[in-house]
Amino acid sequence: MATVKDKLIQEVNPGAPTVARSKVTIVGVGQVGMACAISILQANIADDVTLIDVMEDKLKGEVMDLQHGSLFLKTTITAAKDYSDTANSKLCIITAGVRQKEGESRLNLVQRNVEVFKHIIPNLAKYSPDAILLVVSNPVDILTYVAWKLSGFPSHRVLGSGTNLDSARFRFLIGEKLKINSTSVHGYIIGEHGDSSVPVWSGTNVAGVSLQSLNPNLDTGKDPEEWKNIHKQVVESAYEVIKLKGYTSWAIGLSVSSLAQSILKNLRIVHPVSYLIKGMHGIKEDVFLSLPCVLGSSGVCGVLKQPLKESETTRLKKSSETLWAVQKELKL
Amino acid sequence: MATVQEKLITPIAGGASEGPRNKVTVVGVGQVGMACAISILLRELPDELALVDVVEDRLKGEMMDLQHGSLFLKTPKIVADTDYTVTAGSRIVIVTAGVRQQEGESRLNLVQRNVNIFKHIIPQIVKHSPNCILVVVSNPVDIMTYVTWKLSGLPKHRVIGSGCNLDSARFRYLMAEKLSVHPTSFHGWILGEHGDSSVPVWSGANVAGVNLQTLNPDIGTDQDKEGWKETHKMVVDSAYEVIKLKGYTNWAIGMSVADLTESLTKNLSRIHPVSTMVKGMYGINEDVYLSLPCVLNNSGVSSVINMTLNAEEVAKLKKSADTLWGIQKDLKDL
Numbered sequence: 001m002a003t004v005k006d007k008l009i010q011e012v013n014p015g016a017p018t019v020a021r022s023k024v025t026i027v028g029v030g031q032v033g034m035a036c037a038i039s040i041l042q043a044n045i046a047d048d049v050t051l052i053d054v055m056e057d058k059l060k061g062e063v064m065d066l067q068h069g070s071l072f073l074k075t076t077i078t079a080a081k082d083y084s085d086t087a088n089s090k091l092c093i094i095t096a097g098v099r100q101k102e103g104e105s106r107l108n109l110v111q112r113n114v115e116v117f118k119h120i121i122p123n124l125a126k127y128s129p130d131a132i133l134l135v136v137s138n139p140v141d142i143l144t145y146v147a148w149k150l151s152g153f154p155s156h157r158v159l160g161s162g163t164n165l166d167s168a169r170f171r172f173l174i175g176e177k178l179k180i181n182s183t184s185v186h187g188y189i190i191g192e193h194g195d196s197s198v199p200v201w202s203g204t205n206v207a208g209v210s211l212q213s214l215n216p217n218l219d220t221g222k223d224p225e226e227w228k229n230i231h232k233q234v235v236e237s238a239y240e241v242i243k244l245k246g247y248t249s250w251a252i253g254l255s256v257s258s259l260a261q262s263i264l265k266n267l268r269i270v271h272p273v274s275y276l277i278k279g280m281h282g283i284k285e286d287v288f289l290s291l292p293c294v295l296g297s298s299g300v301c302g303v304l305k306q307p308l309k310e311s312e313t314t315r316l317k318k319s320s321e322t323l324w325a326v327q328k329e330l331k332l
Numbered sequence: 333m334a335t336v337q338e339k340l341i342t343p344i345a346g347g348a349s350e351g352p353r354n355k356v357t358v359v360g361v362g363q364v365g366m367a368c369a370i371s372i373l374l375r376e377l378p379d380e381l382a383l384v385d386v387v388e389d390r391l392k393g394e395m396m397d398l399q400h401g402s403l404f405l406k407t408p409k410i411v412a413d414t415d416y417t418v419t420a421g422s423r424i425v426i427v428t429a430g431v432r433q434q435e436g437e438s439r440l441n442l443v444q445r446n447v448n449i450f451k452h453i454i455p456q457i458v459k460h461s462p463n464c465i466l467v468v469v470s471n472p473v474d475i476m477t478y479v480t481w482k483l484s485g486l487p488k489h490r491v492i493g494s495g496c497n498l499d500s501a502r503f504r505y506l507m508a509e510k511l512s513v514h515p516t517s518f519h520g521w522i523l524g525e526h527g528d529s530s531v532p533v534w535s536g537a538n539v540a541g542v543n544l545q546t547l548n549p550d551i552g553t554d555q556d557k558e559g560w561k562e563t564h565k566m567v568v569d570s571a572y573e574v575i576k577l578k579g580y581t582n583w584a585i586g587m588s589v590a591d592l593t594e595s596l597t598k599n600l601s602r603i604h605p606v607s608t609m610v611k612g613m614y615g616i617n618e619d620v621y622l623s624l625p626c627v628l629n630n631s632g633v634s635s636v637i638n639m640t641l642n643a644e645e646v647a648k649l650k651k652s653a654d655t656l657w658g659i660q661k662d663l664k665d666l
Contacts, residue, residue, distance in 0.1 A: 003558055005511050007547040008539060035370075038583060039404075042374035061577025068570060068584035070508075071501040071515040072591050168403040175402070178337050182403045206340060214339040225335055237400060244393025250370060251400035258404050 020048035020076070022264045025086040025128070027120055028096030029053040029062045032136060035253025036093055036260075037066065044074050045261045050089070052080035053096070083123035089131045090297075091263055092124045093256060094147065097137035102242055113137055114146055114330055121150035132263055132299040135160040135274075136256060140193045141323055142330075144274045144288040149332050157299040160274030162290035163189045165255045166197050167272045169234045177230070180206060188272050188306070189234060190290045192319035197290075198312050199231040259295060266297035275300050277320070281313050285324040289316060352380035352409065354597050357419040357461070359453055360429035361385045361394045361412075364469060367586025368426050369398065375590050376406045377597050382419045383412035385429070416456040422464045423630075424596055425457050426589060427480065430470035435575055442471055447479055447663055454483035465596055465632045468607075469494045469589060473526045474656055477607045477621040482666040490632040493607025495623035496522045498588045499530050500605045502567045510563070513539060521605050522567065523623050523639065525652035530623075531645050532564040592628065599630040608633050610653070614646050618657040622649060 024046040026033050033051070040046055053059040063079035070077070080086050097113040117137075124133065133151060135144040135158070144160030151158060166189040168182070175182035187204035189197045201219040204211050217223040241248045262269040270292045277289040280303065294302035308316075356378040358365045365383070372378060381398070385391040395412035402410070411418050419425065430446040450470075457466065466484060468477040468491070477493030484491060499522040501515070508518040519538050524531040534552035537544045550556035552564070574581040595602045606628070607621045613636070616622075625637040641649070 001557070004544055004548045004551065004560070008511065008542055008544070009513075034583075038367075038370060038586075039374065042371065042587075057577045061574050061579075062583075064570070065574050065578065065581050065583040068498070068502045068505055068574075068581075069587035070505045072587040165400070169400045172400060172402045178340065180341075181408060209340055211336055211340070215336045218336070224333070227336070237396070241393045241397050241400075244389045245397065246390075246393075248397050248400075250366075250394075250397040253370075254401035254404040 019088065021090075022046045023048040023050065023089045023091075024260060024264070025050045025052065025080070025089040025092045025124065025131075027052050027092065027094045027124070028137070029055070029059050030095065030099065031247045031249040032099075032252055033093075033095040034062060035249035036095060036136070036256045037253075039253040039257035040260050041066065041073050041075050041077070043257050043261060045257070045264050046075055048076045048078065050078045050080050050086055052083065052086055083127050086124060087127040089124075089128040091134060091260055092128060092131050093134045093136060093260070094120060094124075094143075095136045096120055097143070099138075099247060103239070109138055110142055110326060111330065113143055114332070117143060117146050117150060118332075121147050125151040125153065131157070133158045134256065134259060134263075136252065138193075141274050141288045141290075142326055145286065145323070145327055146330065146332065148276065148288070155276040156301070158276075159293070159295075159300055160193070160288055160290075161252070161256055161259065162193050162274030162288075163191065163197055163272045164259060164290075165252050166193060166234050168251065168255050169237050170199060170230065173230045173233055174204070174211075178206065188292055189231070190272055190292070190306070191316050192289055192323065193274065194238075195235055196315065196319050196322070197231075197235065198315045199234075200306065200308065200312060201227075202309060203306065262295040263297060263299065268294050268296045268301060270304060271295055273300070275303060277316070281308065281316050283317060283320045285320050287320045287323045287327070289319060289323075351421050352378070353423075354378050355380040355382065355422045356593060356597070357382040357384065357422040357425045357457070359384045359425065359427045359457065360470070361387075361391050362428065362432065363580050363582040364432075364585055365426075365428035366394055367582035368428060368469070368589045369586075371586040371590035372593055373398065373405050373407050375594060377590070377593055378407050380409040380411070381407050382422065383410075384414065384416060384419055385412075386414060388414055416460050419457060420460040422457075422461040424467060424593055425461060425464045426467045426469060426593070427453065427457075427476075428469045429453055430476070432471075432580055436572070443475055443659055444663070446470055446476055447666075450476065450479050450483060451665065454480050458484045458486065465490045465492065467492050467494060467589065467592060467596075469585065471526075474607050474621045474623075474652075475660060478619065478656070478660055479663065479666060481609065481621070488609040489634070492592070492626070492628070492633060493526070493621050493623070494585070494589055494592065495526050495607030495621075496524065496530055496605040497592060497623075498585050499526060499567050501584065501588050502570050503532060503563065506563045506566055507537070511539060521625060521639070522564070523605055523625070524649050525622055525656065526607065527571075528568055529648065529652050529655070530564075530568065531648045532567075533639065533641065533645060534560075535640065535642060595628040596630060596632070601627050601629045601634065603627055603637060606633070608636060610649075614641070614649050616650060616653045618653055620653045620656045620660070622652060622656075
């Protein structure tokens with residue numbers, strides 16, 4: 001007897017394969033992974049979001065919860081049973097790993113997360129050999145290097161969320177101080193994500209008016225307005241939010257969604273992200289640090305040749321040395 | 333010496349800027365409250381968002397985390413405080429506060445715990461936003477919406493329960509999956525009491541106006557060989573299942589609340605199955621809230637659709653009304 005479905009619908013092209021063209025895989029369904037997921041879903045930038053995690057029940061529950069909201073969304077949502085379900089992704093976002101504990105610096109997380117990546121990265125690469133990998137897990141600059149090594153991908157297809165979030169916080173805080181929307185404040189924090197990030201005060205401007213030209217002492221200890229504090233607040237942001245609510249999620253989710261949008265839609269928007277910086281600013285090691293990069297469908301399409309002061313370049317070099325010292329000890 | 337701000341900017345319009353026109357407050361920054369907040373922000377609905385809770389640290393942390401994402405949002409002011417003055421001037425206040433269902437706990441068991449919390453919250457909300465529309469999410473939602481209505485003194489059209497909006501969304505998702513169409517193309521309503529006793533209106537279920545019950549007169553009954561009734565059971569079990577797997581539900585309810593908020597703030601007059609005062613309808617004589625298809629716009633519930641229900645469906649609504657009233661009449665200090 002014919003089912004309701006048979007009576008209702010005349011199939012036209014049954015069994016036609018449907019292939020997602022803007023598939024995003026998110027590895028890790030913790031608070032960060034889910035914040036990335038909900039932001040990407042509500043931004044309507046992917047046609048398929050596949051989630052994968054080692055914790056089966058949590059993965060199933062999270063995906064069910066998202067699927068129950070399908071009426072309000074325009075994206076297929078899948079829970080991967082294994083890495084074969086992540087196949088043909090355009091973008092793989094890695095949030096998996098253990099999170100920073102209160103007071104723990106990012107560098108202390110390293111070897112714990114390397115072991116986790118040794119399982120994840122080769123699998124992602126196997127099933128989506130042309131994908132772009134976006135690493136969020138901390139310490140992001142080191143783990144992006146690890147992902148690059150483990151995947152065998154060309155460097156333009158491996159990037160880290162880096163200082164995209166730091167720069168967003170920076171622009172927010174400056175915006176608050178000037179009573180202007182953060183989108184109208186332009187400024188970059190580059191280099192190592194975290195304690196040693198570098199605010200490029202020389203380029204920080206509103207409508208092209210350089211703030212430093214209005215206050216030449218802006219980045220020194222002699223500034224009565226204490227602008228330098230803003231960078232300090234950015235560095236402490238993550239620790240503070242973690243102390244207050246246990247973790248950070250929303251801001252990083254939103255910032256990752258903005259990177260995903262540029263990549264999937266080939267927008268060529270400039271974002272500060274962690275990329276293989278070797279050969280720039282006098283750096284000789286294989287390290288990943290954040291610089292303003294042009295992002296598009298092939299990944300990192302270009303890097304801005306930002307003029308930096310000697311003090312800024314020195315800091316990048318120092319970060320590079322610190323990161324390399326850790327990286328060379330890693331068992332990959 | 334002039335500050336950078338003074339050197340950079342020549343002020344033009346004097347005085348303080350106008351207050352917000354579309355302020356939304358979310359009471360309770362647990363998983364549900366924050367899912368509502370992020371969904372509402374992502375839809376770019378409010379020009380100001382306020383968060384309130386009793387746990388100060390978490391509240392501040394959540395506010396900061398959202399503020400740090402300001403670059404990617406279009407809500408210029410995000411504030412939070414344990415003091416309700418921060419909620420002043422809200423158009424919509426979403427109440428998610430209260431204790432959550434434990435694994436296996438039915439919604440009705442939560443009642444008195446949540447009533448005591450609402451006695452503190454609701455009067456303060458109304459004091460600071462006397463013209464707001466209240467959207468109640470906390471469970472058991474139909475009872476808590478009644479409680480809110482009583483405690484607020486607001487007219488009934490301005491007190492709405494999220495009710496079966498989520499149940500219907502889940503129903504449409506599950507049914508659509510079986511038919512291989514998108515949920516927005518499957519039309520079906522779950523009404524009445526949110527939860528175990530909700531009523532799927534099979535007579536209205538359709539795709540492109542093609543009534544499913546006409547194609548299968550047994551649909552929704554125990555005689556149905558295709559077992560469509562199972563889909564409603566899955567909806568009822570959904571919450572319990574997700575809670576068992578991940579500890580709580582938040583994303584779907586957050587998105588469904590944002591959907592309601594969109595109709596309310598943008599004066600859309602869309603129809604949603606939400607919990608409204610049904611006394612006088614379907615032979616119900618008590619002051620109870622149950623979900624019916626309501627037209628939502630910026631006045632709140634502007635009207636209710638007179639859904640054609642069969643005798644069995646009406647009987648279920650009346651039974652829910654009796655159950656709810658049985659609990660409500662014993663609530664203290666309303």
